[in-house]
Amino acid sequence: MADRLYLRHSTDKQTDARQRHALAPLLAAGAPVYEDPATSTRQLSLDRAGFTRLLNEAAVGDTIRIADAARLFRSVADILALRPVLIRRGLHLRVESGLLSGIDLASDDPGTKMMVNVLAAALEFQRDMISENTREGVAAAEASGKTLGRPAALDPDQAAKVVEAFGEGTAVKALARQHQVDPKTIRRVLDAAGARELPEQLDVLPDLAAEQQQEPDPVITLDLPGLLADGDETVRTALASGRTIRRGQCHSLRITAPLELHRAALQQAAALAADAAGPAERKAHRVYAARLTAVGRP
Structure with missing residues (x-):
């Protein structure tokens, strides 16, 4: 025992x-x-x-x-x-x-x-009784205006400086290091002040879509299977400047052109992907589509 x-x-x-x-x-x-x-x-x-x-x-x-x-x-x-x-x-x-x-x-x-x-x-x-007394004490403290819980990590003056610095471009993590607090504390202060809210007038933000549309179409170099170039007069004429590369019993055209032109070439040769086309033609279309996909969605 x-x-x-x-x-x-x-x-x-x-x-x-x-x-x-x-x-x-x-x-x-x-x-x-x-x-x-x-x-x-x-x-x-x-x-x-x-x-x-x-x-x-x-x-x-x-x-x-x-x-x-x-x-x-x-x-x-x-x-x-x-x-x-x-x-x-x-x-x-x-x-x-x-x-x-x-x-x-x-x-x-x-x-x-x-x-x-x-x-x-x-x-x-x-x-x-202990629980009831605790609840009554909390209610009395709140009624008298006392702040319960842990004291704030930043006093009002520090919080105001954080909001001001954030508005001037200082990062959240930099502010956290400066005031020796967790980044979550900085975010709570900013959210309480509404400093991280999106502007009501969204037109003040940069028009990223317009900027992207103004970017020039990238120029890329791809090997175009000869079967695709031979199958359409328009494509053959557009790609006349391409360099012919012999590979076994077939050939490819190494074309340096804007991406949009490569997409047009693939679209013009869409018939080669149909069931009525031969195996070699379907393979040529599939290979070119894969190469084009690797650099940009057709």
């Missing part, structure tokens, strides 16, 4: 120093410790990772020791679910401080059951 110690605190700002003080002799004796840090009592004890590990490792006759009852349960529903498990596994539960010290809360007798239920109801009432 071994002692197993269970520690729990509700938030990451709390510590288990008081619990360790109450369990100091057992800690000095080397009793194993199971913890559930930053865990609310609204999560039932049987659903907590640390306490579940304790149950899995405990043997019949072992004693679970806690500094006070609220570390393990704080509601009637919790203790009603917990006691049958402890009794079925043959485990004991003892509180090391307060009026309940020395009493096995897992004892299966009517008196202990009644006492534990009354204790759980009192602890649940205490927890609910």
